């Protein structure tokens with residue numbers, strides 16, 4: 001924490017003394033439950049020396065309370081290696097959130113997490129976590145905290161205290177669309193979120209980000225864009241601090257425009273794309289061009305209650321990091337930050353306490369990854385956040401029925417393997433919770449299943465997988481799995497998870 005000076009303002013609340021940093025349970029460590037491999041390498045039809053090498057894992061999806069997870073991460077190494085931490089914690093909204101599952105015309109609302117804190121309890125939860133997050137940042141690292149009118153004032157004061165008032169960088173207003181309080185309710189519609197940005201030190205800087213607008217020739221003219229005799233579009237700006245010498249150099253480069261009254265202005269050329277002119281504008285601290293997740297592209301929607309749009313996270317990541325940097329989201333939810341980070345070539349860590357969020361995130365990430373990622377848990381995890389999410393039904397109660405593997409030797413000495421998922425018995429609790437009609441087609445309850453064709457009884461490597469998909473696109477998993485393998489499989493392991501989060505693992509005799 002930065003050195004206190006007389007100018008420090010401190011937030012007080014009745015239970016504050018309980019919330020000291022670093023008081024999480026000791027000796028929790030992270031262990032790998034699964035390594036998710038990109039599909040082309042996994043079910044390769046070109047086994048042997050021609051098979052593409054598996055790239056190293058660049059992502060970690062961690063299930064558990066973030067206080068314990070950050071402590072465990074800090075214990076793993078010297079810390080200070082995240083260039084960006086983005087958090088989207090509960091908003092103090094006094095509501096519960098669900099993941100909406102649409103299946104065979106039915107809608108099931110699986111509980112995701114609760115946000116029913118008192119103000120004191122909320123601050124008790126957040127304060128020690130913010131202090132610990134600071135330890136995870138590089139010297140140039142940045143923390144983005146996503147909140148809204150309910151807690152932004154409280155969080156701003158906490159952040160001033162933890163990071164130092166001088167390390168405040170921005171307060172971003174994200175206006176997400178027309179949603180908000182009705183005009184009749186005696187207030188302006190509340191339709192923006194606030195994202196507070198702090199640096200670990202004064203060395204923290206954001207990259208300049210530009211947005212593009214495509215203008216017709218007429219619109220370009222109306223926006224002060226002209227065309228020079230060579231047909232190039234340009235805008236002009238006053239000469240500002242340019243010296244006479246610089247003006248002479250710019251003159252030679254054809255970048256000086258003289259007004260009718262003889263004033264010198266600097267020309268900035270714009271790109272033409274087809275019959276349009278591309279205008280680039282630097283992004284400021286009010287963002288009105290990114291709609292909320294409900295209006296994001298259909299293929300992006302997971303129906304996880306508080307999902308944020310990938311476009312929002314891409315902008316944040318591009319403003320704070322470069323390719324190869326580490327991006328962490330410690331209230332990861334449906335994995336939006338990880339999805340955006342992976343698609344921009346950043347390394348990522350996403351921590352989520354709830355089963356529903358972790359499951360959605362894993363399926364989403366498995367669809368897009370080019371590099372493997374690990375799914376990890378916390379050993380001896382006794383944290384309350386994880387405990388407050390519904391625990392899965394005892395796996396013993398559920399039963400997977402897998403047909404015997406069909407194995408054939410190919411002419412090139414590789415092996416063609418085929419495995420069929422024949423049935424599923426969901427167990428007593430699912431049977432009580434789910435509509436009877438769904439239980440008549442229990443295979444449709446499988447959310448995803450994966451196969452390790454060469455199980456080493458230590459780490460499950462998901463080499464083949466199928467998932468029912470998300471949101472309105474959701475269907476059913478493929479029931480037949482095929483692969484071509486370099487050597488005859490001796491130990492095959494199957495893992496399946498149903499829509500309620502019940503996991504079932506079994507080895508298949510070869």
Ligand SMILES: C[S@@+](CC[C@H](N)C(=O)[O-])C[C@H]1O[C@@H](n2cnc3c(N)ncnc32)[C@H](O)[C@@H]1O
Nearest residue numbers: 065066088113307308331333334336353354385
């Ligand atoms: C507002 S949501 C984040 C949504 C996310 N940005 C997305 O796009 O899906 C907050 C998430 O934090 C999780 N959460 C709450 N307390 C937590 C804790 N102590 N540790 C880890 N995750 C937690 C909740 O389960 C929930 O998924």
